[in-house]
Amino acid sequence: MLILFVSCQGEETAEISASEDANEPVINANDSVQEVYPTDVKFNEFAQFIAGYEGSPSSSLKSLEESNTWKNYQDNLEVLWKKTNNKLPVIREWADNELNEINQDGGTLFYPFSGADFLHADLFFSGHDHIAMMALEPIGTFPELQNAPDTTVNKYLARLKKSMNAILGLSFFRTIAMADDFKSELDGTLHVLVHFMARTDHEVLFQEQVAILPDGQLTNDLSAISDSTYVGNRFYFKKQGSDKVKTLTYFAANVQDKPYHSRGGLVAKGLETRTDLVAYFKQLNIKTTYLKSASYLMHRPTFSIIRSTILDESEYVLQDDSGIPVGFFDESKWNLTFYGNYSFPISLFAERHQEDLKEIYAKKEKTVKPLPFGIGYQYHVGTSNMMLAEKK
Numbered sequence: 001m002l003i004l005f006v007s008c009q010g011e012e013t014a015e016i017s018a019s020e021d022a023n024e025p026v027i028n029a030n031d032s033v034q035e036v037y038p039t040d041v042k043f044n045e046f047a048q049f050i051a052g053y054e055g056s057p058s059s060s061l062k063s064l065e066e067s068n069t070w071k072n073y074q075d076n077l078e079v080l081w082k083k084t085n086n087k088l089p090v091i092r093e094w095a096d097n098e099l100n101e102i103n104q105d106g107g108t109l110f111y112p113f114s115g116a117d118f119l120h121a122d123l124f125f126s127g128h129d130h131i132a133m134m135a136l137e138p139i140g141t142f143p144e145l146q147n148a149p150d151t152t153v154n155k156y157l158a159r160l161k162k163s164m165n166a167i168l169g170l171s172f173f174r175t176i177a178m179a180d181d182f183k184s185e186l187d188g189t190l191h192v193l194v195h196f197m198a199r200t201d202h203e204v205l206f207q208e209q210v211a212i213l214p215d216g217q218l219t220n221d222l223s224a225i226s227d228s229t230y231v232g233n234r235f236y237f238k239k240q241g242s243d244k245v246k247t248l249t250y251f252a253a254n255v256q257d258k259p260y261h262s263r264g265g266l267v268a269k270g271l272e273t274r275t276d277l278v279a280y281f282k283q284l285n286i287k288t289t290y291l292k293s294a295s296y297l298m299h300r301p302t303f304s305i306i307r308s309t310i311l312d313e314s315e316y317v318l319q320d321d322s323g324i325p326v327g328f329f330d331e332s333k334w335n336l337t338f339y340g341n342y343s344f345p346i347s348l349f350a351e352r353h354q355e356d357l358k359e360i361y362a363k364k365e366k367t368v369k370p371l372p373f374g375i376g377y378q379y380h381v382g383t384s385n386m387m388l389a390e391k392k
Contacts, residue, residue, distance in 0.1 A: 037245045038206040051198035052077035073157045090373045091123045103127025107287030113294040116192035131248040139233045140188020159186040205236040216279025255306040271305040288316040291323030296352035317389040320376040326357045340371030340385040
């Protein structure tokens, strides 16, 4: 590889020979290191296939596209995505206007209680370089569909179509329903995440498993980890037409203070004892936290650690009323902007009503800005709310 050194006057250039090893980093004129990312075409072939897009002639899944099952799946996806595709430009325009400053200069998006919702993470925060997601749903494993029996492929596509129908129709993930869906060939969030990446015009470059070390750092060397180590999935991807490589990391974990006895294994452990998980949050260098359809969990005293972490570590928080109660945002520390409408939560969460938030919205002619789309539990246009908090 050759690197050109340009003099300050721009009058001379000299060729400097770099390492011939393709895995060596490239040293630019400003002495910065260009990162080298792993790639494998099979991941994007898989993403295109489950998104209902025809792959390249050389795709390892090309023969499966000839089946009636996949062609029917492709047709059904177009119907499922039609309403969502009509809504997406409205959300993107709103984000361009309201979140433009937040999306400058990259940074990390923290999205707890996310399920596999890459769609809204990308819609609102396309300028962020890294996404850290966390929820109770399992991480999932990469399937080798080209080697699977036809019956397995058929069941897999049917289950994925069912899940996407629920997700796109409701605008949020139903934890219990997802737990049922993920006890099948569709064994975790990996499949839905990759589906969303392809459907939002991203190329999936690579996927690997990573573990959280005791100090909160990540490693992809799983050879010496213990049974108590959190293992998750890390994706490398980029927007079609862009050279910027981004990452998304997903872990299945319980983020309440104490154990969650309805789940077994590592997912049951709480943050009071999982200092590695708390350390992971702190080393993320969180720029923005996003909270949507979060089951009002941080209204409870048993979620005090994750709530305090978000408030301490984040520069921005974008949420609906199911996130952190507005009373926790000290207005001497935060600038708050409100959007949409709020009166009461849906009946399932009626006990989580915020009277102080209702009073803010009662003065909306002075303090609340429009929200031109529906999102969250109250997903019909005109019934949704969002709040943007910016740390002073």
